[in-house]
Amino acid sequence: MAYALGIAFAIITCGATSGGHFNPAVTICLAIWQGFPWKKVPYYIFAQIFGSFLAGLLLVGQFHPQMMALSAGFHKLGLSPNSLGGPGSILCSFPGAAQTSYGYLFFIEFFVCSFLGIVIWSVLDPANPFISPVSAPFTIGLAYAAMIWGFAFATISTNLARDLGTRIVAAIFFGGDAFNRYAPIAIFVNIPATIFATGVYELFLRDSFVSIAKGHLSHEEGEDGLVRHLTKTGTIEQGAASTLRNPNGNDYNV
Numbered sequence: 001m002a003y004a005l006g007i008a009f010a011i012i013t014c015g016a017t018s019g020g021h022f023n024p025a026v027t028i029c030l031a032i033w034q035g036f037p038w039k040k041v042p043y044y045i046f047a048q049i050f051g052s053f054l055a056g057l058l059l060v061g062q063f064h065p066q067m068m069a070l071s072a073g074f075h076k077l078g079l080s081p082n083s084l085g086g087p088g089s090i091l092c093s094f095p096g097a098a099q100t101s102y103g104y105l106f107f108i109e110f111f112v113c114s115f116l117g118i119v120i121w122s123v124l125d126p127a128n129p130f131i132s133p134v135s136a137p138f139t140i141g142l143a144y145a146a147m148i149w150g151f152a153f154a155t156i157s158t159n160l161a162r163d164l165g166t167r168i169v170a171a172i173f174f175g176g177d178a179f180n181r182y183a184p185i186a187i188f189v190n191i192p193a194t195i196f197a198t199g200v201y202e203l204f205l206r207d208s209f210v211s212i213a214k215g216h217l218s219h220e221e222g223e224d225g226l227v228r229h230l231t232k233t234g235t236i237e238q239g240a241a242s243t244l245r246n247p248n249g250n251d252y253n254v
Contacts (some may be wrong), residue, residue, distance in 0.1 A: 004138070004145035011137035020137070022048055024160045025113070025194035026120060032195065033202050034124075045161070052165025056091050058165075065092075071174055081174035084155075088174045091166040093186050095155040105185050108154045112147045113190040115136055116158060117197030118205075119143040127207035157186035 011020040019036075021027050024045040032038035060067060067087040074081045095105060120143070122128055123136045133138060143247035147156065156165040163186045170178035197227045 001145060003148055004141035007144050008137040008141035011140065015137070018044070022051070022159070022161065023190070023194075024048055025117070025191045028191060029117070029121075029194055029198040033198055039107070048161035049165045052161045052163075053168055054165075056166035056169030060093065060169060067173075080177050082170055082178040082180070086174070088170040088178055091170040092153050092163050092178065093157045093182075094180070095182050099155060102181065102185065105182060106189060107156060108151055108160075109156055109185055109189040110193040110196075112151050112156050113158055113193035114197040116143055116147060117194040118201055121198045121201040122205070125206060126200075155182070158190055160187050160190055163187050 007022075010022060012098065014020050014022075019030075021030065021044070027036065027041055027044045027048070031038050031041050068092065070087045071081040074083070074086045080086065080088075082094060084094050086094075088094065099105060120140055123131050123139050125131075147158065163183075167183060167187070168177050
């Protein structure tokens with residue numbers, strides 16, 4: 001629940017300034033599907049990774065004695081601090097000793113990130129009647145929490161920036177083996193998974209009426225021409241033109 005609330009509070013705090021996307025995969029998908037400027041994408045991704053790096057440094061600073069003691073204990077046992085249960089795993093994800101199938105880890109990560117991508121896109125869909133601006137941060141936070149409750153035991157990352165930034169911190173304090181064979185899965189799989197999920201939403205789940213109407217806000221023959229076009233294409237039924245207007249009678253409901 002703390003993870004869910006943390007994400008919700010982050011969106012509430014930063015949403016009005018930056019849009020509240022802290023995941024590079026989401027930023028890339030916004031550029032692909034929603035017109036977010038590509039020239040801003042590198043700056044956003046750098047800020048996201050750097051923010052994760054700073055958070056990792058803060059975490060080590062807060063619990064430095066305890067983490068160093070745990071690291072020393074792992075060394076005495078002949079284990080790497082960058083392994084499940086070690087201080088490195090406080091910062092980023094590491095699979096258990098028995099999790100040797102990287103195909104399995106890839107599949108779990110892809111599924112989890114696809115689920116999150118579809119939920120995020122449904123929350124951002126203005127045609128979704130079940131979501132309000134007030135509920136959006138908590139819905140996204142609960143989606144992340146559900147995946148953590150359900151799949152954390154199987155090892156998941158969900159966010160390039162969150163994993164890479166803190167993994168660098170783990171490498172600085174506990175050794176370069178933080179970038180092990182699992183690291184590319186944790187860092188990169190969320191990007192194609194999120195692109196796939198948002199693509200599915202755009203192609204099959206988004207309200208087509210909204211998309212069509214948005215593309216025809218004006219017509220060379222005015223309102224009558226617009227209504228005639230939408231009626232001809234089957235977007236609206238004959239005689240239902242009044243449904244295109246807001247109660248104030250001068251704006252289209254798109």
